[in-house]
Amino acid sequence: MNSIETYLTMKGGKAFYPDKLKFIALIASLPDGFYLNKIEQAGNKRTIKQNNSMWGIPYAFFKRALIESGNYKNISDQQTHEFCMHHCLPEDYKERIRKEYDDDGGMVDMITGEIFKSAFRLTTTKMTTKDAANYYENLQQFYAEWFAKDENDFIPDPDPNKATRT
Numbered sequence: 001m002n003s004i005e006t007y008l009t010m011k012g013g014k015a016f017y018p019d020k021l022k023f024i025a026l027i028a029s030l031p032d033g034f035y036l037n038k039i040e041q042a043g044n045k046r047t048i049k050q051n052n053s054m055w056g057i058p059y060a061f062f063k064r065a066l067i068e069s070g071n072y073k074n075i076s077d078q079q080t081h082e083f084c085m086h087h088c089l090p091e092d093y094k095e096r097i098r099k100e101y102d103d104d105g106g107m108v109d110m111i112t113g114e115i116f117k118s119a120f121r122l123t124t125t126k127m128t129t130k131d132a133a134n135y136y137e138n139l140q141q142f143y144a145e146w147f148a149k150d151e152n153d154f155i156p157d158p159d160p161n162k163a164t165r166t
Helices: 020-028 048-056 058-068 077-088 091-103 129-146
Strands: 009-011 014-016
Touching: 048 058, 048 129, 058 077, 058 129, 077 129, 091 129
Parallel strands: none
Antiparallel strands: 009 014
16 A cells, blocks of 8 residues: 545544544554655545546547547547546646646655655546536537537536436
8 A cells, every 4th residue: 555545624623534433444454664644735625526427427428439530449438538638637737736746755665765756647636626627618628629510419517416427
């Protein structure tokens, strides 16, 4: 296990974990060793509904369109995700995650003492609710400009009451 992430809410100087017992059990299960405990303000992380809408609606449209284009025969969901991130992630979001990557000191190989960094790659896991909304709009716009067959072929807005992942 390389890392553990959990969220907590601070109220009146007290920490509240969504699943405190699970977190305590996870910490107790760690093997002996040296660990970094890092606390940072998370902001408004994208919601599960936003994530499910992204995978369930625009990605399905993109996957179909990419297959129909003839350039992709058996495109996977992950390849569709990579295509969409490359073309549609908001530039300010890309800059922010690139800066976080550049500011990360890397990891220390405990055997050799060498400092190394993993390869930079685009990700949607660090999105705020605003980033996710902007990304969804970019997906809609890109699809309309590059793949739509007519005015009736468009990615609909997500239904706030229903968000399913295919």
